[in-house]
Amino acid sequence: xxxxxxxxxxxxxxxxxxxxxxxxxxxxxxxxxxxxxxxxxxxxxxxxxxxxxxxxxxxxxxxxxxxxxxxxxxxxxxxxxxxxxxxxxxxxxxxxxxxxxxxxxxxxxxxxxxxxxxxxxxxxxxxxxxxxxxxxxxxxxxxxxxxxxxxxxxxxxxxxxxxxxxxxxxxxxxxxxxxxxxxxxxxxxxxxxxxxxxxxxxxxxxxxxxxxxxxxxxxxxxxxxxxxxxxxxxxxxxxxxxxxxxxxxxxxxxxxxxxxxxxxxxxxxxxxxxxxxxxxxxxxxxxxxxxxxxxxxxxxxxxxxxxxxxxxxxxxxxxxxxxxxxxxxxxxxxxxxxxxxxxxxxxxxxxxxxxxxxxxxxxxxxxxxxxxxxxxxxxxxxxxxxxxxxxxxxxxxxxxxxxxxxxxxxxxxxxxxxxxxxxxxxxxxxxxxxxxxxxxxxxxxxxxxxxxxxxxxxxxxxxxxxxxxxxxx
Amino acid sequence: xxxxxxxxxxxxxxxxxxxxxxxxxxxxxxxxxxxxxxxxxxxxxxxxxxxxxxxxxxxxxxxxxxxxxxxxxxxxxxxxxxxxxxxxxxxxxxxxxxxxxxxxxxxxxxxxxxxxxxxxxxxxxxxxxxxxxxxxxxxxxxxxxxxxxxxxxxxxxxxxxxxxxxxxxxxxxxxxxxxxxxxxxxxxxxxxxxxxxxxxxxxxxxxxxxxxxxxxxxxxxxxxxxxxxxxxxxxxxxxxxxxxxxxxxxxxxxxxxxxxxxxxxxxxxxxxxxxxxxxxxxxxxxxxxxxxxxxxxxxxxxxxxxxxxxxxxxxxxxxxxxxxxxxxxxxxxxxxxxxxxxxxxxxxxxxxxxxxxxxxxxxxxxxxxxxxxxxxxxxxxxxxxxxxxxxxxxxxxxxxxxxxxxxxxxxxxxxxxxxxxxxxxxxxxxxxxxxxxxxxxxxxxxxxxxxxxxxxxxxxxxxxxxxxxxxxx
Numbered sequence: 001x002x003x004x005x006x007x008x009x010x011x012x013x014x015x016x017x018x019x020x021x022x023x024x025x026x027x028x029x030x031x032x033x034x035x036x037x038x039x040x041x042x043x044x045x046x047x048x049x050x051x052x053x054x055x056x057x058x059x060x061x062x063x064x065x066x067x068x069x070x071x072x073x074x075x076x077x078x079x080x081x082x083x084x085x086x087x088x089x090x091x092x093x094x095x096x097x098x099x100x101x102x103x104x105x106x107x108x109x110x111x112x113x114x115x116x117x118x119x120x121x122x123x124x125x126x127x128x129x130x131x132x133x134x135x136x137x138x139x140x141x142x143x144x145x146x147x148x149x150x151x152x153x154x155x156x157x158x159x160x161x162x163x164x165x166x167x168x169x170x171x172x173x174x175x176x177x178x179x180x181x182x183x184x185x186x187x188x189x190x191x192x193x194x195x196x197x198x199x200x201x202x203x204x205x206x207x208x209x210x211x212x213x214x215x216x217x218x219x220x221x222x223x224x225x226x227x228x229x230x231x232x233x234x235x236x237x238x239x240x241x242x243x244x245x246x247x248x249x250x251x252x253x254x255x256x257x258x259x260x261x262x263x264x265x266x267x268x269x270x271x272x273x274x275x276x277x278x279x280x281x282x283x284x285x286x287x288x289x290x291x292x293x294x295x296x297x298x299x300x301x302x303x304x305x306x307x308x309x310x311x312x313x314x315x316x317x318x319x320x321x322x323x324x325x326x327x328x329x330x331x332x333x334x335x336x337x338x339x340x341x342x343x344x345x346x347x348x349x350x351x352x353x354x355x356x357x358x359x360x361x362x363x364x365x366x367x368x369x370x371x372x373x374x375x376x377x378x379x380x381x382x383x384x385x386x387x388x389x390x391x392x393x394x395x396x397x398x399x400x401x402x403x404x405x406x407x408x409x410x411x412x413x414x415x416x417x418x419x420x421x422x423x424x425x426x427x428x429x430x431x432x433x434x435x436x437x438x439x440x441x442x443x444x445x446x447x448x449x450x451x452x453x454x455x456x457x458x459x460x461x462x463x464x465x466x467x468x469x470x471x472x473x
Numbered sequence: 474x475x476x477x478x479x480x481x482x483x484x485x486x487x488x489x490x491x492x493x494x495x496x497x498x499x500x501x502x503x504x505x506x507x508x509x510x511x512x513x514x515x516x517x518x519x520x521x522x523x524x525x526x527x528x529x530x531x532x533x534x535x536x537x538x539x540x541x542x543x544x545x546x547x548x549x550x551x552x553x554x555x556x557x558x559x560x561x562x563x564x565x566x567x568x569x570x571x572x573x574x575x576x577x578x579x580x581x582x583x584x585x586x587x588x589x590x591x592x593x594x595x596x597x598x599x600x601x602x603x604x605x606x607x608x609x610x611x612x613x614x615x616x617x618x619x620x621x622x623x624x625x626x627x628x629x630x631x632x633x634x635x636x637x638x639x640x641x642x643x644x645x646x647x648x649x650x651x652x653x654x655x656x657x658x659x660x661x662x663x664x665x666x667x668x669x670x671x672x673x674x675x676x677x678x679x680x681x682x683x684x685x686x687x688x689x690x691x692x693x694x695x696x697x698x699x700x701x702x703x704x705x706x707x708x709x710x711x712x713x714x715x716x717x718x719x720x721x722x723x724x725x726x727x728x729x730x731x732x733x734x735x736x737x738x739x740x741x742x743x744x745x746x747x748x749x750x751x752x753x754x755x756x757x758x759x760x761x762x763x764x765x766x767x768x769x770x771x772x773x774x775x776x777x778x779x780x781x782x783x784x785x786x787x788x789x790x791x792x793x794x795x796x797x798x799x800x801x802x803x804x805x806x807x808x809x810x811x812x813x814x815x816x817x818x819x820x821x822x823x824x825x826x827x828x829x830x831x832x833x834x835x836x837x838x839x840x841x842x843x844x845x846x847x848x849x850x851x852x853x854x855x856x857x858x859x860x861x862x863x864x865x866x867x868x869x870x871x872x873x874x875x876x877x878x879x880x881x882x883x884x885x886x887x888x889x890x891x892x893x894x895x896x897x898x899x900x901x902x903x904x905x906x907x908x909x910x911x912x913x914x915x916x917x918x919x920x921x922x923x924x925x926x927x928x929x930x931x932x933x934x935x936x937x938x939x940x941x942x943x944x945x946x
Contacts, residue, residue, distance in 0.1 A: 001558060001559040001560040001563075001832060001833070002559070003491040003492070003494040003495040003559070004491065004495075005559070006487070006490070006491050006494070006559035006560075006562065006563070007487060007488060007491035009563055009832075010483075010484075010487030010490070010491065010562075010563065010566065011483075011484050011487055013563055013566050013567060013570070014479070014480060014483030014484055014487055014566065014570075015480060016567075016570075017479070017483070017566065017567065017570030017571070018476040018477065018479050018480035018483065019476070020570065020571065021476040021479070021570070022476040022477075030579075031579075031581075031582050031583070033582050033583075035578070035582075035803055035806045035807045036586070037582075037586075038582055038583045038586035038587065038590075039586040039589055039590055042587070042590050044593075045594065045597060046594035046595075046597060046598055046830045046831075046835055047830065047831055047834050047835065048834055048835050048836050049834040049836055049837075050831070050832055050833055050834035050837060051831045051832065051834070053563075053832065055831070056563075056827075056828060056831050056832065060567070063583065064571075064583045064587070065583075066583075067581075067582045067583025067586065068571065068573055068581055068582070068583050068584070069573075069574075069579065069580050069581055069582070070573075071572055071573055071574040071580070071581070072571075072572045078580070079574070079576065079580065079798065082572065082574035082818075083572070084569060084570075084571075084572025085474065086474040086475070086476070086478070086479035086570075087474040087479075088569075089479065089483075089566075089569040089570050089572070090474075090479070090482055090483060090486055090526075090529075092565070092566075092569040093483065093486050093487065093490065093562075093565075093566050093569065094486060094489075094490065094533070096557060096561075096562040096565040096566065096569075096774045096825070097486075097487075097489075097490030097493065097494070097557075097559075097562050098490070098493065098537075098541065098545075098557075099544055099545045099555065099556070099557025099562070099774065099775075100541055100542075100543075100544055101542075101544040101552070101555035101775070103552065105508070106503075106504075106542065107542050107544070107551070107552065108504075108540075108541055108542055108544070109504050109506050109508075109510075109511055109540045109541070109542070110504070110506075110511045110536065110537045110538075110539075110540025110541050111541070113509070113510075113511035113512040113540065114511065114515070114537070116512055117511075117512055117515050120517075121518065121519035122519075124518060124519060125519055138611055138776075138816055138819075139816040139817060139818050140817075141815060141816045141817045141818075142815060142816060145815060149663055152665070159665075159667060160662040160663070160665070160667055160668060161662075161667075161668050162667055162668065162669050163644065163667040163669045163670065164638065164644075164662070164665045164666045164667020164668075164669070164670060165637065165638040165639050165665040165667070166638050166639075166641045166644045166645065166665070166666070166667060166670065167644075167667065167669075168639045171636065171637075171639045171640075172639065181796070182794035182795075182796035182799070182817075183794070183817050185794065186792070186794050189633040189634075189637070190622055190633070190791075190815070191665070192625070192632075192633070192637045192638040192639070192664070192665035193637045193639070194632060194633055194634075194635055194636040194637020194638070194639060194640060195633060195634050195635065195637075196635050196636045196637070196640075197636065197637060197639065239796070239798055240797075240798060295818075301569045301572065301820070302572075302574070302818060302819070302820035303611075303816075303818070303819070303820055318663075319659070321655035321656070321658065321659050322655075323654070323655035323712070323909075324713075324908070324909045324910035324915075325552065325712055325713060325907060325908075325909035325910075325918070326655070330508055333508045334508045342614060342615060342618060342663070342815075343611055343612040343614045343615060343776075344612060344613075344614045344655075344656050345555075345612050345614075345775060345776070346611075346612075346775070346776070347774070347775035347776055352569070354529075355529060357519045357520065358519075358520055358523075358524045358528070358529055359474060359482075359523055359524065359526065359529065360474070360523055361520050361521055361522040361523035361524070362519055362520065362521050363521050363522055364522075364523060423802075434798060435797070435798075436796075436797045436798035437797035437798075442797075445798070
């Protein structure tokens with residue numbers, strides 16, 4: 001396809017996207033398709049001859065849109081926000097269109113240096129000191145894996161350069177709270193520690209944050225029995241309830257054992273933009289690495305996950321390779337992001353964050369986050385005040401965990417009741433919320449923060465919830 | 474930013490991209506910026522207030538474009554092709570614009586099922602049997618890491634569910650050729666095997682493919698000395714010379730030890746689209762996993778790396794998590810791609826490959842690949858016929874490895890001479906090639922296959938090379 005054909009087609013698809021965003025509020029939030037329905041509606045074989053753009057657009061409307069649960073819908077309260085701000089979309093159009101190849105600094109200097117710039121801009125907006133240097137990963141799962149690989153190598157004296165973890169005599173151990181994201185467990189397992197060396201530290205009630213006394217005891221026990229504590233993952237904003245592990249205390253305990261501390265702030269990192277929220281992250285400067293995802297609440301298009309370290313040279317020592325075909329005369333004078341993470345090549349990831357920051361401005365971003373915090377508090381107050389309803393955890397940010405007790409108060413019926421009214425809300429297509437297990441029972445998470453979500457949308461959800469819960473008994 | 478503002482801005486940026494692609498042939502291929510120059514030309518702090526689109530576009534022209542080495546340039550012969558076909562760019566505009574969240578099937582059914590569809594389309598185009606099931610990763614480095622993690626768990630009886638690699642009594646070993654990509658070594662180290670358990674198998678001359686007799690001997694030695702061979706990575710198309718390890722023989726040897734075989738066809742996988750090239754991959758059906766990157770030669774926007782397995786259930790057993798907040802009533806009935814790789818969330822990756830296949834058509838894609846193969850053979854013949862020039866390795870695909878001997882024939886001066894004329898070509902801005910070490914000495918790789926590269930561009934490069942080599946002595 002040549003530039004002129006692209007120009008025409010690009011205009012059509014930009015229009016299609018603009019129209020989609022303009023009409024998304026009128027679509028059912030959750031897709032109603034059955035498994036296999038999308039696949040079944042598309043040709044089983046690839047076309048031999050080029051099809052016209054119109055055919056592709058027709059399938060978008062006929063098959064793809066009905067097959068979507070709409071993350072950009074104003075009444076999307078499911079999981080965590082996954083905002084793709086249109087200003088960020090503009091940056092990503094450039095990334096695809098320029099088609100730069102990020103495998104060395106030399107292959108696209110601006111790709112590397114703009115990534116340095118936006119990572120530093122984000123650092124400043126978060127109030128982090130300039131000791132932190134950042135890079136962009138695709139997601140926080142990768143960040144946790146990298147952090148635990150670095151911890152493994154630090155604790156084992158760079159075992160990967162010798163016999164690997166296989167040569168270890170004193171098993172390395174890893175710690176996170178029982179409320180940590182599933183990706184932390186996955187990372188510990190993939191990094192080779194083994195489930196038997198992963199400690200899920202109990203949480204305190206009602207906040208569901210890590211019990212640091214329990215952490216200290218577990219680490220001391222492990223050290224006493226010949227194990228080596230390698231890392232603690234502190235979660236800032238857990239998935240179920242946005243609980244904040246006490247980072248300062250975690251760092252203090254970890255330091256006794258020489259264990260690294262990684263802060264998983266995948267969702268909550270956006271709150272660092274608000275000075276009034278920074279107390280939640282107290283002690284973060286003492287951690288060894290931080291990850292947070294501007295592709296969640298803040299509005300950068302997926303996949304934009306920031307990873308900050310205080311000692312890039314340690315990260316690089318674990319991740320670096322130096323094949324002849326990637327060497328250049330500037331090595332040593334420039335940042336080579338291929339040595340800062342798992343992949344070799346990257347697209348021009350920084351553009352989507354650059355466009356977001358520039359076309360929105362920090363003030364407007366903060367104002368939107370504050371709107372969501374206020375809406376969450378206001379919503380929680382409504383829930384608390386309603387008979388039969390309760391809020392199950394402190395509302396630290398924009399996620400409210402709610403429970404409705406059935407009229408007969410039958411505790412045995414609580415879980416099915418919760419799942420029933422939650423499903424009824426979602427099946428209506430008028431809003432979307434997702435359940436999770438907290439303290440052994442199902443509850444419903446109302447995660448406020450889709451970019452177009454205003455108070456009226458929250459009110460609409462609340463009325464729907466009450467209606468469906470009442471109907472479910 | 475609202476839909477109407479996006480519509481106007483999107484049109485402007487599509488125009489900017491179309492103009493960029495139309496004029497890229499007139500720009501210096503390699504960026505001439507010095508380290509820090511791009512960073513220094515941009516504000517040190519993020520803006521508090523929104524900036525107009527014009528300011529962003531001005532910086533694109535003033536700072537970003539001069540800071541790019543242009544992968545989409547017709548005289549880009551560096552590394553491997555990294556084609557971002559404009560038809561694929563269209564698909565990626567949709568991915569960003571729709572902003573779907575791929576964390577479960579339920580969160581975006583069409584995202585999951587279109588990925589199944591395009592992976593299967595690509596499989597059919599490659600002539601692979603329907604026993605292969607695919608998914609999209611961001612790059613082949615991740616594919617190698619996943620393959621070696623799966624091999625680790627297979628050979629160790631799922632050690633991650635117990636003591637991890639730390640509990641191993643019989644060290645696991647991994648094998649690849651000495652010409653395998655650096656990401657394979659990196660993957661083996663990160664997976665925890667340790668450098669001491671990674672065997673770089675010698676290659677044969679002149680083809681530089683793995684010496685399977687040597688592989689068999691190494692595996693037998695390891696097994697005899699109490700080690701457990703876990704995996705062999707066979708490279709289809711090495712980075713230096715596009716050499717092909719003999720996959721059928723590798724599989725036969727690996728099978729004796731119960732080791733898994735991963736085929737890294739990152740670059741060369743595109744050649745599977747051509748029936749006349751499939752002999753190079755003989756035996757591929759016997760492998761356990763295959764990765765190849767449509768984001769290289771074929772033209773899909775980065776990051777599009779296909780990963781195929783014959784036994785998804787084994788992959789899932791290593792990668793799966795099951796937290797309450799991601800469960801749905803359809804689990805078991807649908808594919809959950811979060812359990813097929815490292816990340817939890819993904820953007821709508823399939824759209825860029827879907828758009829490429831539909832808007833180009835398989836015939837046109839094959840014709841372009843054949844054009845490049847023919848240009849490479851024709852170019853190699855020119856080089857071979859020219860006094861002082863030689864082709865160093867068989868031209869299996871589209872990469873030609875060349876050497877020019879200085880007039881005085883001084884072998885001690887060969888490396889500096891090679892690097893000097895290569896640098897002179899690149900400094901001219903008229904073409905871009907990259908050097909690599911082969912058999913202990915530097916040579917220059919001419920990797921033909923940028924989407925707009927025609928025979929006239931190859932001829933222009935050849936004239937430039939001769940001029941610069943002569944000037945360098």
